[in-house]
Amino acid sequence: MKNITTFLTAIFLLALHCATAQTARVQVIHNCADLAAQTVDVYLNGTILLDNFAFRTATPFVDAPAGEAISIVVAPGDSSSAADGIYTLNTTLTENETYILVANGIVSSTGYSPNQSFELSVFSGARETALSAGTDILVNHGATDAPAVDAVETSIPAGTVINDLSYPSFTSDYLELATQDYILDITDQTGMTVIASYQVPLATLNLEGAALTVLASGFLDPSMNSEGPAFGLWVATAEGGDLIELPLANQTARVQVLHNAADLAAQTVDVYLNETLLLDDFAFRTASPFVDAPAGEEITFSIAPSNSSSVNDNIYSVNVTLEADGTYIVVANGIVSDSGYSPSQPFGLFVYTMAREMASMETNTDVLVFHGATDAPIVDVQAVGAGTIVDDLQYSNFNDYLELPTADYIISIATADGETIVASYQAPLSTLALEGQSLTVLASGFLDPSANSDGPSFGLWAATSAGGAMLELPLTTLNTNEFETKRISVYPNPAADNITITGYDFTANLTHRVYDAFGRQVVNTTGNTIDVSGLSEGIYIVKSTNGSITREQKIIVKR
Structure with a gap:
């Protein structure tokens, strides 16, 4: 409340001053990534204008005195007066002009390389709205350790739209763009090395008619800059507030889908990613290989009957946002029918977020365990000679990877108290030459098929990273x-x-x-x-x- 009150008081005083005086319009953007300047105070002619002004935030456009000398002082966030200032800009604003002031650079004496001095970068001729029906974009290079860069639009493609922009410059004028979604590559001056690619979702964010400032912000190499914030493109709107981070483009995650829904009505299904058919006639107890999926943006997985004609025929869908470079396992499990199954565990997609495509050690086999048997109780998994290796695993849950030396094992599924063995299985990791691989072992099917439409009986089935038909672990006998x-x-x-x-x-x-x-x-x-x-x-x-x-x-x- 203090920050809002201080800002409103300052605006009120400015309004009183400007009611009869010449004025200009000014927006201030905090883009100084130095950790010592995460918040700053900004004074205008000795009066605090912005209290505890945070990194990657912007003021709205406000009236400021024009036609007379003014002093803008930036001070630490805990300052008591303008006398504590670390930077002063003495200037005279032009009447009826519109300005953007960006705080850039480094205030610390050590810990940053290169140590670009702190300053207020000033752009005159700013805009509060677009000149026409599109979206107007001003760009400021505020990344202290980034070289001079080009910006290349690749989705239309429009080619190079910004050429040789160096720190701490603005583009010479606004880019006047049609309001649509773009992909922007930031490259070095040669245009040969792409530093990063970004989505610029002007249409998605409904920014038609807006004037924006896009800032190169943060450090390309945080390790050389006191582990400060990483490089990115951030957007300030004319209304101010928190800057908006532009998402990286072409981000992907790795995803494997496993079909373990034993309901006879779902023996084969179609799997859609957004509106695209990803897996056609995907059969029970099969797995896809790991594939690339979009990351950093919301996507929709949908399950539809195998005779579906489009995603609109889906019987289940879920929206997710995958993390870039993450690896996921998605298990289709549960009951889709209204009757004939007891208990009727609802169908769903169950996601494991730390999946592996290979073992963590070349001499091991890493095994992820999933309880997907809808009528099975909470269980333990016991290994001959090793005791309980999975404890109290309940339906729809994963047990984190077991990192096992690649050998042949005998394992048993037991009740949670460990007293009753449900079944025992061979796990012939060595015989099957699974060294260095990662597997998902699923409890699959029904303990009591007679209460579940005579569906497939209970067993343990293994999916490899390569996908395909799951491998059934053979039963064995432990008779004492x-x-x-x-x-x-x-x-x-x-x-x-x-x-x-x-x-x-x-x-x-x-x-x-x-x-x-x-x-x-x-x-x-x-x-x-x-x-x-x-x-x-x-x-x-x-x-x-x-x-x-x-x-x-x-x-x-x-x-």
């Missing part, structure tokens, strides 16, 4: 009950070189698989002895099988 009635001895335990298994009259027919603490299979042998001499010290699980009879035993290797 039949072994409980038979006596078994494993000795010595701990062991250094070999262990012996006794207690059966069929030990010669036993198959033994040994798993380390990560669930990796490290030994596969038969008979009644197991050679552990090549294993590192630690705890291992021995899974012994004879036909349908299986038992697990913990052993310790110690030397």
Whole structure:
């Protein structure tokens, strides 16, 4: 409230002064990126005009005295009077002229390179509205570490519209443009190196008839400038207020779409990005590859029946804004039918925002887990030898990536209390040569198909980054009950070189698989002895099988 009150008081005093005196129109824009000048006070003839005037804000156009000498003083935001000023501009404004004053440059003595001195850059002949039906744009180069630049319009294309603009200059006059959306490349003077590309959405922002000031603002290299604000193009309107950042153009994110909606009515669907058909007849338990999608602007994903003729046939849509250079996984999941499914979890697109296209380490396989089984309870995922690796995962949730050494694993889906095993699966990462890859493993289908229109049964399915049909993880059996009635001895335990298994009259027919603490299979042998001499010290699980009879035993290797 203090800032508004101070500004209104200053305007009132100016109005009293200007009621009978000559006047000019003035707008002030704060574009000084020095962190020491994030807010400043501006004094006119010793009277505070702007209190705590913030970086990347602008005043509206106001009347100021003309035809007489005036003093404009810029002071720190905590100043007590104009005597605290760090910069003074003594000038005489011309009656009935219109001015834009831009605060640019550096006030600190160190920490900025190059250290361009602070100043008020002045443009006379400013406009408060466009001269005609279009949009008029004045450009100021206020980026202290940026070279002289060109601006090249590429969407029409109109070519070079600004040539060799250097700090802290304005363009010689306004660009008088038709009010439409443009793409502007900022290049070096040669026009060969594009510094950045920007959207200039004049039509989208309804700026017909407006006069704007576009400022090159911030630092190309913040690391050389006290980690100050990064370079961008920002727009001041004649009404003032916060500057408007122009969004970067041609920004993209990476997106993979997975179809995991087990509803029979959605066995195949069409996927639209905005109004464009992205995936035609996209089948259940398939995945797209990762593709580029627009970022930095709102886009719409829509799901429609497979016989759709346009996006208007959609049964579900969601608006999202993807971050530039982000990587996303989008899972289509849930029920679209009105009846026949229990529980009827509503259809939706579920988004994971930190996806990976490859493993974080070349020797690993990174596994993202998604619970997409609409009638399954909250579950744990257990790995043989490693215990619980996913805890209390509920429907529609992701579990962050598991960064696993690439080996063959045995995993079980258990109830949240860990007491009841729903099913056990092989996860043959090594056998399938998945080293260095990232996967999404989905709980898919129905635990009780009879209550869900006899839809596909529950299982674990894996999608690779390359897309295509998902891979079904094969079921396996962990049966300990039949072994409980038979006596078994494993000795010595701990062991250094070999262990012996006794207690059966069929030990010669036993198959033994040994798993380390990560669930990796490290030994596969038969008979009644197991050679552990090549294993590192630690705890291992021995899974012994004879036909349908299986038992697990913990052993310790110690030397």
